[in-house]
Amino acid sequence: MCESCGCGDPEIVPVEVKESILAANDHEAAHNREHFDDAGVLALNIMGSPGSGKTALLEATAACVGAERLAAVSGDLATERDAERLGRVGIRSRAITTGQSCHLDARLIHRSLHGFSLDGVEIFFIENVGNLVCPAIYDLGQAANVVVISVTEGHDKPLKYPVMFRKADLVVLSKVDLLPHLPDFDVPTFVEYLGLVMPAVAWLPVSATRGDGMQDWADWLHALRRTHSDQTRVEHALHHDHDHDHGRGHDHGHGHGGDA
Amino acid sequence: MHELSIIQSLVDRVEQEVLKAGARSVKRLEVRVGELSGVEPELLSLAWEAFREAGVCAGASLSIEVVATRWSCPRCSLDVPPGTRLRCRVCDVPATLAEGGEIILQRVELEVPDV
Numbered sequence: 001m002c003e004s005c006g007c008g009d010p011e012i013v014p015v016e017v018k019e020s021i022l023a024a025n026d027h028e029a030a031h032n033r034e035h036f037d038d039a040g041v042l043a044l045n046i047m048g049s050p051g052s053g054k055t056a057l058l059e060a061t062a063a064c065v066g067a068e069r070l071a072a073v074s075g076d077l078a079t080e081r082d083a084e085r086l087g088r089v090g091i092r093s094r095a096i097t098t099g100q101s102c103h104l105d106a107r108l109i110h111r112s113l114h115g116f117s118l119d120g121v122e123i124f125f126i127e128n129v130g131n132l133v134c135p136a137i138y139d140l141g142q143a144a145n146v147v148v149i150s151v152t153e154g155h156d157k158p159l160k161y162p163v164m165f166r167k168a169d170l171v172v173l174s175k176v177d178l179l180p181h182l183p184d185f186d187v188p189t190f191v192e193y194l195g196l197v198m199p200a201v202a203w204l205p206v207s208a209t210r211g212d213g214m215q216d217w218a219d220w221l222h223a224l225r226r227t228h229s230d231q232t233r234v235e236h237a238l239h240h241d242h243d244h245d246h247g248r249g250h251d252h253g254h255g256h257g258g259d260a
Numbered sequence: 261m262h263e264l265s266i267i268q269s270l271v272d273r274v275e276q277e278v279l280k281a282g283a284r285s286v287k288r289l290e291v292r293v294g295e296l297s298g299v300e301p302e303l304l305s306l307a308w309e310a311f312r313e314a315g316v317c318a319g320a321s322l323s324i325e326v327v328a329t330r331w332s333c334p335r336c337s338l339d340v341p342p343g344t345r346l347r348c349r350v351c352d353v354p355a356t357l358a359e360g361g362e363i364i365l366q367r368v369e370l371e372v373p374d375v
Contacts, residue, residue: 010371012287015277017365021270021291103262134262137298163298166357199346199354
């Protein structure tokens, strides 16, 4: 008999769960993904260290892509400054103040989308909290991950933060206008290091202040938006065929973006 | 440190199993954490010690299995050694992470009253 309630001795029952600890987040992320896909919006998760130039990149994007086609949420520990900066250049934006939390999660994105009109929006930026570690493990429902790293951070960052760079679909090397002042930053070495942690190396040198590489960045965005919406259309069509052939439920198990 | 929020998710998940089984408490948990998952096993243990004090997990032990990184070719399945260029040297396509990215609740051992 156990002492507390008088029942018999407890039986030890093993349960094989074998499920991702982040399954609840992934479920919510799948919801967000459906929401973005239904609205025909390309959602991007923009990650990088504090001060790497994430906000500056988005500000400059407004000028070369057109602010009216963009929307954003900005995650920050304490202030709404980044969202305000984006608002000033005409990007429809909202702040997500995370308090002590070092990353955004799918639930925070979901909440921020309530009452957020995506009419006319083509690209939705999720500017994550400045951090090269934590944000990498949370799927938010994005179509792709962009990691921004500035030349002042040093060319060995990919080796130091392999988890982050493994998740990147594109790496933006920012502040390249400063390269003449940074003889220690060796671009070919940086690219070689990227290849050791990022299977499909894709990177762009950019200076948001001087405009270098901004057209390439805009082209990358447009190309990705086209392929992503084609992909979404095909997947939806396949789902429907599936429904008719086998009478299965309409579950959106999209595989893209975030795989942990 | 996101390990605290991982533990929060873990406890939430375990509590579901506790309810389902009508268990009184949790004896032991097994998790699998990949080397490239972004979760630090030591920090996870620390977060566990800090967090489990209250609730059904109070007396439970956490066993963490670290899963080594394994990259392989999606086409021919050949292994691509970590620390080298992450492309298949035969097919010249980007490697995929076969193991080492997981953050998995593998198993729970529950104490269920024998009635």
